[in-house]
Amino acid sequence: MKKLIRILMGVAILASSACTKIDNYPGPNASFQGTLISSTGGNFPTSSGSTQIWLQQIGWTAPQTIPSKFDGTFEDTQLFSGGYKVLPVGGAFWPVLDTITVNLTKGTTHNFTVTPYLVISNFTATLNGTTLTLTYDIDAPIVAGLPTIKDTQPYVNTTSLVGTGASILAFSDVNGVTINKDFIDMVPADKSRTLTVPNLIPGRTFYVRVGVRLNDSYLSSNFSNIIRVDVPSN
């Protein structure tokens, strides 16, 4: 009887102590946020699937990325604190090759200033019936060594999240125009452009911007600001 009690007590001790260990590794509590600022002023306009913040924790080998939001800001609140090498990559700006090191804790903010390949200015959208006419000017802050300009196109979507990978094909890609010229060979008429988007649906609201795509490493595009267009019902 005593034996049995002893065995049971032994089992009880083992059972109670076996599961007491908890994961005492601190969870990711650091964050990293900031803005991509254009050297020509204002936020650097981006899109989905374009600019990312590349970061690699010092002492680790696998890099990770934070995608930028459409307004040029970025934020990740689930990072482990520590030293990181960081770099903005993948957008239509002159490559930043030197990583900088930041020490990430809760609420770390860092802004990156980038020089855009192209700046799209004076963007207007004029609706005539169901046909939208878009005009805009293209300028390059730095001309020497600029990648070839491939094409330009409108991006039309039903939400304000509009750009590459977030647009309606039938209104967007099909209304693009091929350029395939170096900026230095472009005459003034090439730089003041007009695109038309016909057959928009009456009674709907659309968000519109234009992009110019370059033949850089990422086939990336510079974007205009976003304009809201309300097509009246007929």
Added chain:
Amino acid sequence: MKSINKLIIAISVASGVLVTSCQKLNIAPPNIFTSDVIFNSQAGVTSFLATIYQDLPIEDFKYSPSTNDGAESPAGFEHGANDWTEFYNEAGCTGEEVGPWSGMDIGTGFGYWPYADIRNVNIMIAELPNHVASLTQAGVNQLLGEAHFLRAYYYFGLAKRYGGVPIITTVQDPGAPLATLQVHRDKEQAVWDFIASELDLGYNMMPATSVAGRANKYVAAALKSRAMLYAACVAKYGSVNFVDGQAVTAGYAGIPASAATGYFQAAYDAAKLLDGVYSLYNGSPNDKVLNYVNVFLDAASPENIFVKQYSIANKTAHSWDDTMSPRYFTANALSRSYPTLDLVERWGNLPITNSDGTPTRYDNRAQLMQTLEPRLQATIYFPGATLRGLTFDMQRGIYPSFSGTAAAEVAKPANSRSYILAGSTSTLYQGMQVIGFTGPWTGDDELTRTGFYVRKYINFNEAQSAVNLNTSVQPWIDLRYAEVLLNRAEAAVELGNTSDALTDINLIRVRAGATPYSSVTLDQVRNERCMELAFENQYYWDLKRWRTADVVLDKAHFQGLMPYYIYDENKYIFLAEPELFNREYTFPKQDYYEPLPGGEIANNPNLLPNNPGY
């Protein structure tokens, strides 16, 4: 007293155990093969080689370039008993075909890292010289040549994916200090030079002939022509079109442009070594279509340089016949990958439109095909072709009547076109079936989306009831003489020797039933290659080495050929329309090099910097 007895028993038992425990077990374990067992006989070496050959990075029927979109996992070089997703192929991601991939899904690869296989080759190279007594010096040399060829094949599989990788030529000791095991990347150029020197050793040491499935000296030369052409193009075109980064600066990704000529010359010289040794298949010269079909089915073809074989008994059979044709022609399964009109138009535009823009009227579906080059007919099943007694009855729909031009009709929104479509073969219009048993149909992806099916390698002699999963055994021709001629022609044009290229290309064109050229350009040589080697898992790597993938696959959509019946005319027309899923394919420039596998970088941080963009 009792306790003393117990003590005596305990001591005697203990000493008994101790006395016997010190006898060493001096018997070799019978279930572990020592190097003597393997390397003292040809049979032993052959069985050791079998694994090394089986694992070679041969992109055959079963090769699965990615695990995306539900493709077989793990991806890579399959040799199991149930490999049947042949339609998850490279061709289906590059516009040769459109397949189950939803976009450019294969660009970052699957983390190929064959250093375990390379270790096996290194063991062989280290061990063989110790066994001259049993294998003879000549025997050892032949096998060493074969080992150098095999090592080059593995490194080729690495170099074309990653550029520079560590060149390991010794059998590393797992107990060695970590610092010696974590080997740095070698420069890309060093890896290609290593491949060249290994293949030279293979050429010099191997005999001129071998059993099917094993290498001989000409296999090494043929592979060298392929590898050096790749290196030459990386040097010439990769030095212009590249993504910058640390790996480029350090020479791990990229070769100086100045090296291009040397590599083109090496490719040309290697291809020339096969002159007169192999020849293009011409088994039935009076029927050029059948002749070209049999290039891929006749085991006695003098064109075959290096083949990979399959067997039902060994559970290595493949499923090409069952998964490249629709269920209509087979006993099971389905097809999901279809040739595009874009590929077909490499042969020139099809005669489907009159000079006034109206679609050409045909009395029956097969009439169009009969005007085309025999090689094209033998590569792709067109509407009206037959297989196993059944007809490819592709029909997209019926027009009660048709007027106007093809271009205007295709440009109309779908809901304002006057055609009759159907979701089932049982739907009739005036008593006639609206869509064909073989598609094209959008309802599922088991019928063609393009109006075509793959014909190359299809074993038409097999009875329908026997065409099942894992029952196809026609060998994969990894290296054939036509490719060597194309390698030679391309290298020759790049070196300015167009007359040699013209001779090579015309050999291929005459066998194909095409009109010979009177002069030849680089574009024509490349186009000939794309036609001749369609579906042979070359095109993806050609696009990569020419550095044109980002141009050809830039928001690319591909076309199909949609056959329609015009009811009031009793005629057929063919319209060029977007393939029915109208998918988009874009190749990011960084994918000219695949990322080094993350797990390997974690094991060996000296592999960094990774390729640019990753």
